[in-house]
Amino acid sequence: MKIxxxxxxxxxxxxxxxxxxxxxxxxxxxxxxxxxxEIFSRSGLNVVILEEGPLKKASDFNMKEADxxxxxxQEVAGRQTIDQAIQILQGRAVGGSTTVNWTSSFRxxxxxxxxxxxxxxxTELSSEKLAPWFEWVEKRLNITAxxxxxxxxxxxxxxxxxxxxxxxxxxxxxxKGCANLGYCGVGCPLDAKQSMLVTCIPRAxxxxxxxxxxxxxxxxxxxxxxxxxxxxxxxxxxxxxxxSGSFRIHAKHVVLAAGAIGSPGILLRSGFDRFNPLxxxxxxxxxxxxxxxxxxxPVNGYxxxxxxxxxxxxxxxxxxxxxxxxxxxxxxxxxxxxxxxLKHHGExxxxxxxxxxxxxxxxxxxxxGFNADSTGGQVELDEFDYPRLDYSISESLWRGLKHAMMSxxxxxxxxxxxxxxxLHMDAQKMSNWKEAKKQIEDLPxxxxxxxxxxxxxxxxxxxxxxxxxxxxxxGRMHQFDNLSVLDGSIFPTSLGVNPQLSIYAIVAxxxxxxxxxxxxxxxxxxxxxN
Amino acid sequence: MNRRDFIKSSLGGITLLFGGVAGYQLYLxxxxxxxxxxxxxxxxxxxxxxxxxxxxxxxxxATDKIDLIKCLENIDGAIIRLPxxxxxxxxxxxxxxxxxxxxxxxxxxxxxxxxxxxxxLNEFLESWRNSSLDLLQQAYLGLHKLIxxxxxSEQSSWAAIGYPGPLSIQK
Numbered sequence: 001m002k003i004x005x006x007x008x009x010x011x012x013x014x015x016x017x018x019x020x021x022x023x024x025x026x027x028x029x030x031x032x033x034x035x036x037x038e039i040f041s042r043s044g045l046n047v048v049i050l051e052e053g054p055l056k057k058a059s060d061f062n063m064k065e066a067d068x069x070x071x072x073x074q075e076v077a078g079r080q081t082i083d084q085a086i087q088i089l090q091g092r093a094v095g096g097s098t099t100v101n102w103t104s105s106f107r108x109x110x111x112x113x114x115x116x117x118x119x120x121x122x123t124e125l126s127s128e129k130l131a132p133w134f135e136w137v138e139k140r141l142n143i144t145a146x147x148x149x150x151x152x153x154x155x156x157x158x159x160x161x162x163x164x165x166x167x168x169x170x171x172x173x174x175x176k177g178c179a180n181l182g183y184c185g186v187g188c189p190l191d192a193k194q195s196m197l198v199t200c201i202p203r204a205x206x207x208x209x210x211x212x213x214x215x216x217x218x219x220x221x222x223x224x225x226x227x228x229x230x231x232x233x234x235x236x237x238x239x240x241x242x243x244s245g246s247f248r249i250h251a252k253h254v255v256l257a258a259g260a261i262g263s264p265g266i267l268l269r270s271g272f273d274r275f276n277p278l279x280x281x282x283x284x285x286x287x288x289x290x291x292x293x294x295x296x297x298p299v300n301g302y303x304x305x306x307x308x309x310x311x312x313x314x315x316x317x318x319x320x321x322x323x324x325x326x327x328x329x330x331x332x333x334x335x336x337x338x339x340x341x342l343k344h345h346g347e348x349x350x351x352x353x354x355x356x357x358x359x360x361x362x363x364x365x366x367x368x369g370f371n372a373d374s375t376g377g378q379v380e381l382d383e384f385d386y387p388r389l390d391y392s393i394s395e396s397l398w399r400g401l402k403h404a405m406m407s408x409x410x411x412x413x414x415x416x417x418x419x420x421x422x423l424h425m426d427a428q429k430m431s432n433w434k435e436a437k438k439q440i441e442d443l444p445x446x447x448x449x450x451x452x453x454x455x456x457x458x459x460x461x462x463x464x465x466x467x468x469x470x471x472x473x474x475g476r477m478h479q480f481d482n483l484s485v486l487d488g489s490i491f492p493t494s495l496g497v498n499p500q501l502s503i504y505a506i507v508a509x510x511x512x513x514x515x516x517x518x519x520x521x522x523x524x525x526x527x528x529x530n
Numbered sequence: 531m532n533r534r535d536f537i538k539s540s541l542g543g544i545t546l547l548f549g550g551v552a553g554y555q556l557y558l559x560x561x562x563x564x565x566x567x568x569x570x571x572x573x574x575x576x577x578x579x580x581x582x583x584x585x586x587x588x589x590x591x592a593t594d595k596i597d598l599i600k601c602l603e604n605i606d607g608a609i610i611r612l613p614x615x616x617x618x619x620x621x622x623x624x625x626x627x628x629x630x631x632x633x634x635x636x637x638x639x640x641x642x643x644x645x646x647x648x649x650x651l652n653e654f655l656e657s658w659r660n661s662s663l664d665l666l667q668q669a670y671l672g673l674h675k676l677i678x679x680x681x682x683s684e685q686s687s688w689a690a691i692g693y694p695g696p697l698s699i700q701k
Contacts, residue, residue, distance in 0.1 A: 063696035066604065066683030075616065076608050078675060084668050183696060238611050302693065335693050339682040340675050345655055349678070350591035356691040382615040425659070448667055 003191060003198055007205050008055055008094075011234035012214040016245040022048040022210075023518060025230055025251035027217040027266065030096015031503035032487030033257030034196025035137070036511040037204035043520030047209035048249055049201070052216040052235060052258075053093035057197070061187035065336040068186035072100050077337075079261075081377065081391040085447035086287065088389070089455040090259060092239070094213060095197030097259070098500060101455070102184050102306040102332065103173040103193055105143045106497035107134050107505070111320050115370060120464035120492040124473040125506060132528045133505040141174040141194040143501065148180055151304025153330045156295065156360045158309045160411030161328075166313040171329075173305065174500070182303045185332055216241065218385075220254065220270040220483070227254050227483050253482045253518055256461070257507075260284075260489035264379040264460035265387025275479055278470050280379035282462050283389060284494040285454035286365035289401045290331070290341075291408040293360045293417035294429070300357055301333030307498075314364075314407055315496055321371045324400030326364040327496060328408060333359055341451065343425050352421075362411060364404035369459065369493030371396060376494075379460050389457070398445040401452070405443070409436050425449045456499050461489040475510045486510055563644050566598045570606040572617065576628035578602055581677070583643045587651045588677045593690060596681070604680035623669050636666075 009017065023045040026033045033049060041047045056071055069077035072093045079088040091097035108130065116122040137143065150158065150170075161168040178192040191198045205211055214235040221228050234245030256263040264280035273279050311328040318325065331337075338359065342352050368374055377391030393401075405422050412420045413433040420436050421429045424443050430436035443450065461470040466478045469492065475484045486507045488499050495502055512526050567578045585601050609620055626632035633639050637654045639646045658670035681687050688695055 064683070066679070070608065070611055075613060076611050078608075078612070083664070084671070181697065240610075240614075335682045335688060335691065336679055339678050339691075343659070343671060343674060345588040345590075345659075345674060345678075346652060347591035349588075350690075353592075353691045356693055382613075384614040386613050386615060388615075448664060448671070 003057070003202050005055060005057075005202055005205055005211070007209065008211040008213060010055065010213050011245060012054075012237045012242070016234055016247040017212075019229075019248040019250065020048060020210075021250045022046045023251065024048070024253050024255060025050070025249050026255045026257055027230070028096060028257035028259060028262060028487060029094045029201055029211070030091060030196060030257065030259060030487065031098050031500050032507045033255070034095065034098065034200040034204075035504050035507045036255055036257060036486045037209055038200035038207075039508060039511040039522075039526060040515055040518075040520060041204040041207035041209040042523045042526070043515040045515065045518060045520045047204060048251065049204065049209055049211045050215045050217055050232060050249075051094050051211065051213045052262075053091070053213065053239070054237075055094040055211070055213045056099075056187065058187070058189050058191045061189040063181070063183040063186055063189055065186055065334050068100065069336070072187055081389045082380070083390075083392075083447055085393065085452060086285065086391060087453045088261075088285070088457060089453065090261070090457060093197075094201055094211070095195045097455070098195035099187055099197045100185055101195075101498070101500060103175055104307045104310075104329070104498040105138075105141070105172045105174045105501040108502040109315075109496050111316060112493065112495050115320050116492055120462070120469065122463055122473045122492065125509075130505055130509065133509045134501070136525065136528060137501065137504040137508055141199060141504070142176040143172050143174045143194075145170050146173045146175075146305055146308045148305065148308075150308040151182065151301070152297075152299040153301040153333065153360050154305070154307065154309040156293075156299065156415040157311065157328065157330050157362060157411060160413075160415030161311045161313065163414045164411065166311055166411070168309055168311040168313075171308050171310055173308070178305065180304050182306055182332055184306055185334070214239075217258070217266050218246070218269060220266065220272070225479060226481060227251070230254060253484065253514070256483070256485045256489075257487040259487060260457040260460045261379055261387050261389055263485055263487055263489040265381065267461070268379065268381050268387065269385050276470055276477075278462070278468075280460050282369065282376045282492070283379050283391070283460035283489075284368040284376040284458045284491070285391065286368060286456040286494050287393075287397060287401070288363050288365045288453045288455070289404050289408075289450070290361055290363040290423040290453070291405060291412060292421045292423060293362070293412035293415070294355045294419045295358045295360050295416065296418050298357045299333075299360045301330070301359060301361065306330075306332035311411075314404070315367065317403075323403070324366045324368070324371070324374060324396055325496065326366045326400060326404045328362060328364050328404075328411070331361055331363050333361055341423060343451065360412065360415070360417065362408035364408055365454075365456065365498075366397065366400045366404065367494055367496040368397070376459055393447055393452070401450060402440065402443070402445065405440050406437065409433070409440065423451045425451065456488075456494070458488040458491040458494050458499060461485040462492040463490045464492055474513060484510075484514060565644070568599050568602045568606070570602065572609045572620075573602060573606045574624070574628075577624040580624065580627045580643055581605065583646065584651065584655075584673060585677050585681075587648050587655065588674065589681055590648070592681065593687065597684070597686065600684060601677065601680040604683055605676045608676065608679065620672065623672060
């Protein structure tokens with residue numbers, strides 16, 4: 001069935017519209033903006049959605065990495081922290097990162113939510129209060145455990161964990177009619193992934209919401225302590241700001257949902273740091289480290305659901321706020337991503353890639369923000385007013401990265417790997433666990449050399465008590481009655497799980513209560529006791 | 531100003547002093563051999579010359595027939611989608627490589643780019659890769675990502691590593 005997108009205007013092709021009025025302006029169409037758009041528009045509110053990326057649909061998705069990175073990702077999939085030590089994968093298209101994520105759907109761990117309650121005074125987002133919202137989202141996006149057998153890449157993670165006696169489980173996924181292709185990261189060509197692109201955004205548009213793509217919120221303009229309007233700039237087809245084509249949107253309420261680099265970025269561009277110096281601070285990643293194994297048999301890690309098995313053996317290895325814990329998963333293995341991550345050239349590069357079809361890769365995502373030494377990074381603006389993340393790697397993060405590398409490599413040898421190489425510029429392939437362990441102990445803990453990635457950015461507009469945070473626990477910015485943040489940037493720490501389902505459920509709960517406050521009438525399925 | 535900013539700004543200054551028009555003139559005089567180039571938006575002819583020399587070294591072993599034009603087009607297509615600040619940094623890097631000073635002193639390549647042996651080019655790349663200066667490591671990684679990415683984007687490079695490409699989907 002073809003999905004319709006009525007009321008969508010591409011600002012790269014069209015002249016700027018006249019100034020616009022609406023009840024709610026939502027800046028961003030990803031996990032937070034998508035859910036909020038459906039809830040507000042189905043409550044009868046007049047909604048406008050802005051997206052700085054393009055509207056690309058299943059018919060545009062050709063399963064080629066280069067095209068997807070250029071069209072669907074921030075900075076051609078090469079976004080980095082300022083010191084270039086961490087590569088950040090983030091979506092930049094209608095649906096945001098949900099259009100290109102690997103479909104893993106976990107509820108927020110109860111330990112994380114209790115930590116928020118105890119440390120930041122967030123009582124609204126307890127496991128009990130969120131439970132019905134998780135249920136609503138899981139039904140809405142068809143989130144269920146993936147019962148199809150895992151691909152080899154994932155199966156080998158299970159095999160290794162099994163033989164070491166470590167725990168592992170099956171990952172729930174947001175798919176409907178999934179053909180197990182393995183190309184979630186470059187846009188699902190079958191509309192099987194239940195991303196915001198195929199669910200909440202079209203639903204909101206059918207309920208009358210308007211969507212402007214290639215449109216970037218430049219500045220929030222205040223009139224005393226209320227938002228008066230938002231200044232919007234048009235982008236060209238390459239994603240660069242156009243010199244003409246700016247317009248204004250007057251909204252009764254403005255919702256920031258531009259992601260944890262974008263949302264603080266807009267506030268900084270608007271000079272809001274003069275009201276609250278915490279904007280953009282405590283921005284968290286799940287820093288990811290990876291290890292590459294060469295197996296005896298083909299793995300074909302480009303084929304099949306990219307993530308279906310995980311291990312939480314070490315997620316809480318030292319309690320909640322002790323040594324950083326980590327979740328172990330695998331990434332899909334496609335040629336551009338794999339070849340550019342192998343930081344060699346010439347024959348040594350090609351020799352590593354000779355084993356492409358027999359590569360098995362483990363990754364560990366570390367739980368950031370739970371101890372005193374782990375305070376995340378800071379969003380700043382460059383001289384073009386473009387947001388970037390300054391993030392330095394703490395001592396406890398280095399210890400966590402090393403511990404995680406040990407575990408991942410041990411799993412790979414336990415699963416029968418012929419050789420294993422940590423993803424580190426100074427690492428060599430090792431053929432047994434004893435040698436590998438020695439190598440990992442000696443690996444320099446230096447930024448850039450130790451290759452770190454992240455696909456999960458959170459925080460920067462954290463919720464909590466006034467004076468210690470940016471937003472209250474309803475997502476409203478302290479001091480501003482008609483300005484809210486509804487995306488992952490309100491999280492006061494990272495999560496310890498892939499974030500999409502946490503963003504969906506938390507935003508659903510907060511958007512429903514905001515909708516009522518703005519005079520909306522919630523549809524039946526959303527009349528959930530808070 | 532911290533050490534990195536200092537190095538950055540001094541590299542930028544060096545580029546301004548020795549690069550730019552003067553460097554371009556000098557290299558034009560010293561270059562003889564014609565090379566394949568394409569109509570690009572970001573990449574100048576001088577940039578394309580340096581890339582046309584570095585691409586075969588970085589991809590050595592991967593193929594005996596590199597489609598240089600395709601690589602250059604892909605690199606240009608990626609750069610013009612990057613944020614303005616990143617484009618500015620890449621501009622500095624290419625200007626430096628295109629300048630005589632950059633080639634001689636920073637990269638340590640004593641012949642002109644086209645007559646440099648693959649050994650000396652390899653040495654230059656290795657020294658940047660393993661430099662104690664973050665800036666040179668970053669420059670290596672920037673060139674690496676652009677060149678390797680531009681090559682493995684193409685279907686023609688997949689068979690050699692055993693990647694069959696995506697299944698064709700009936701829509």
